[in-house]
Amino acid sequence: MSLLEIKDLKVLYGKAIALNGMNIQLDSGELVGVVGPNGAGKSTLLRAISGIVDIEGEIWYQGHRIDGTPPHEIIRRGIVHCPERRQIFTEFTVAENLEMGAFLRRDDDAVKKDLSYVYDLFPILSEREAQIAGTLSGGEQQMLAIGRSLMSKPQLLMMDEPSMGLSPMVKNQLADSILDIWKSGITVLVVEQDASLTLELTQRVYILEHGKIGLEGSSKELMDNDEVKRVYFQLG
Numbered sequence: 094m095s096l097l098e099i100k101d102l103k104v105l106y107g108k109a110i111a112l113n114g115m116n117i118q119l120d121s122g123e124l125v126g127v128v129g130p131n132g133a134g135k136s137t138l139l140r141a142i143s144g145i146v147d148i149e150g151e152i153w154y155q156g157h158r159i160d161g162t163p164p165h166e167i168i169r170r171g172i173v174h175c176p177e178r179r180q181i182f183t184e185f186t187v188a189e190n191l192e193m194g195a196f197l198r199r200d201d202d203a204v205k206k207d208l209s210y211v212y213d214l215f216p217i218l219s220e221r222e223a224q225i226a227g228t229l230s231g232g233e234q235q236m237l238a239i240g241r242s243l244m245s246k247p248q249l250l251m252m253d254e255p256s257m258g259l260s261p262m263v264k265n266q267l268a269d270s271i272l273d274i275w276k277s278g279i280t281v282l283v284v285e286q287d288a289s290l291t292l293e294l295t296q297r298v299y300i301l302e303h304g305k306i307g308l309e310g311s312s313k314e315l316m317d318n319d320e321v322k323r324v325y326f327q328l329g
Contacts, residue, residue: 094156096121096280097142097172097249102150104137104304111137113304115150119249119282124275126291126312127284128325129301135284136177138301139251143167143174154249169197171248178257179238183227187218190226190237194244204244210277211240214270232263239270250274251282256290268294288325292316 095118102115112134119125129135140146144164152160159167182190191211195204212219215236221229226237235255242250255271256264268290275281285291291298292312300308300315308315315321 095119095153096123096155097282098151098153099142100151100153102138102141102148102152104134104141104146104148111304112141112148115304115306117299117306119280121248121280122278123297124271124281124295125283126295126298127282127301128286128288128291128298129307130286132303133301134304135286135301136253137304139174139176139253139282139284142172142251165197168245171246173242173245173247173250175238175242175250175252175255177253179234181226181234181237181241183225185226186223187226187229187237188222190241191218191222191244194241195246198244198246203246207244207246211243214243214273215240231258232260232267235259235263235267236270239274243274247279249280249282251284253284254286255283256285256287264290288321 097119099115099117102112104112115138127135127138137146141148142152144162144167148160151158154170154172182193191208198204217233218236218240226234229237239255255267259267271281271283271294283291283295292315295312297310298312298315299306308318308321
């Protein structure tokens with residue numbers, strides 16, 4: 094049984110079609126990427142799964158249909174969305190942001206364990222736990238956004254453009270952290286414009302074009318695909 098299955102997903106913004114008949118499947122333990130240009134529907138896909146936009150079609154998680162489920166209940170079930178452009182609480186401290194990630198939880202001992210994991214994963218956050226989040230660098234803010242998401246105890250972590258605006262060195266550090274998260278047992282869905290980073294990082298990739306799946310396959314297959322090379326790497 095798939096961990097997540099999306100069937101004939103359609104999302105409208107007024108009369109504009111953002112997603113049009115999309116089908117996606119994730120198995121437990123996978124690290125899967127979604128790439129595509131601006132306006133292809135990548136962020137809308139994650140919003141649809143998170144329950145924050147109206148949809149047509151079906152979304153199944155762990156064998157249960159979840160479309161129409163309130164967003165807070167989707168988080169309780171283990172689907173956590175790390176949003177585009179970080180959206181941290183800039184006037185709160187690093188520690189307060191991380192505490193907000195655990196707002197729905199009541200397992201205090203496990204929360205403390207997860208906080209230790211976040212600080213081990215991103216030591217700079219431990220050093221700056223009393224610092225106001227809005228004064229962090231862009232890379233540190235992205236680490237905080239991911240850390241806050243981990244505090245919600247995801248089984249499926251969805252990451253929207255985590256490398257946006259970051260230097261190549263910080264992107265590589267972030268990619269290593271995403272691999273560590275995946276190796277810890279969390280299923281990861283990464284949405285990115287950076288096709289090179291995504292294809293190197295993930296096992297499988299869906300390529301979105303105008304709200305539909307244009308191509309899909311293993312990352313290695315798509316890396317060797319002439320059309321992907323032409324469009325995304327200006328090769329051939």
